[in-house]
Amino acid sequence: MQGVDSCKIVIEGLSKRFDDVLAVENIDLTITAGDFVSIVGPSGCGKSTLLYMLGGFISPTAGRLLADGKTIVKPGIDRGIVFQDYALFPWLTVEQNIAYGLQMKKSSRDEIKETVARYISVIGLGGFEKRYPRELSGGMRQRVALARTFAYGPDILLLDEPFGALDSQTREIMQDELLRLWRTTNKTIVMVTHDVGEAVYLSTKVCVMSKRPGRIIETYTIALQHTESREAVVLSPQYTDVRNKVWLSVRRQVLAAAG
């Protein structure tokens, strides 16, 4: 059923070498428009390297990456990124941070004002518009970082362990907020994470990477019914089953990496 047009991201024979270290090796991956793909694997397996190549921040040693059929050579506004440390600009207020991407797009003043106000209300930070990032909690900073990236409208979102710095309760709340944002905007998301449960809960597809040099060794397609509550999903046999499989798969790589 999937035509070539629906292939949002195509990765072919991708390898990356840093001096004498082979970080990722011969990766092939096709991501359909609207998919939520998570990449899990042991520490240092090259997951983030893969994400940074998709961002166009670093270039591959071999192979190629396509977004919407065009080769990725540098960062572009079709691909937004959210980092674990949020990378909010500390000298800008909450609303200035969210407005930044729109200003770079040269959106009109009214449009910027309207979009910023809408996202402030979506992330529930009304009243914090003029605050600086240092005045916000970790969860609030994460919300601003997501809003900043959604606001200027990239089709593809690259998430680099976006919830890694949050406590587990806040993390669950943020996961559901991300799900809601994803379903209402129909973005294509590629997320790197350590958290197998998070990957299975959020994604339509989970890729397990091997220990370094990172290769994609297994891919799981997931069809959870998110119309139900978080409790119902997490307690369902369907979720537990996939999560256990993915966890075992990652576990084997972690043990192999440890020698």
Added chain:
Amino acid sequence: MSKGLQETLFGAAARLTPILICLALWQAVTSLHVADPEFLPSVGAVLEAFYDLAKEKTIFVELGVSLLTAGAGLVSGILIGVPLGAVMALSKGADGFFGPLIKATYSLPKSALIPLFVLWFGVGGITNVLATVLTTLLPIVIYTYHGVQGVPRSFVWSAQAMGTPPATLLRRIILPAALPAILTGVRIALGFAFIVTIAAEMIVSNHGIGKLMFLYGDSGAYNYMFAAVITIVVTAFVADWLLQLATAHVLRWQDTVEQHA
């Protein structure tokens, strides 16, 4: 009296106390004739001399010359040093070219160049400003360099992903992110600017507080010399304090220990 005001007054008193103790000691030493009053004039004699100089406006004219020299040196140092430091941090080529020059001149006492500058540019004016620029340039270049190098990769990548072109990246991301470091360099440069300005005026010049200090010292009018010294000390202190106030305002977004304390 509100608690805030009380704290402010208490803080000011706490800061002034050490200075007052020094003044009291100074007065005691002179009153008790521990030191020869010829060489250590009393606080009163210095104040009288200051009043004298202020009445004739001499001190203000000369202070103006010194301030202008130090200010011109500092501003030029910033205007040259910030772009130079930033370019060196961002381009290997520029670093390779300017790096050795900066390192070679780092430990060189800039006042040693003043006799040469006098030969080329004459007495006072440009010579003194030039010596000041050379001195302020180094801390500003070095702090800017490290500030720009220390900008987190995730800031630059996030900005690039949002479509920031290179010139805008420098202006809107790299320089603001490096600003805390740059302003530390500027604060050090401010102190250097006063030191070299006064030194240059003392070595060879027709104007400035340094010149006054030299003249009165040479002729043994130590109460007048002290008045000139204290004038420049107070001026430099106020300039540094104003710079700190401005810095605190500009960097109000910063996540520092002080703000949490």
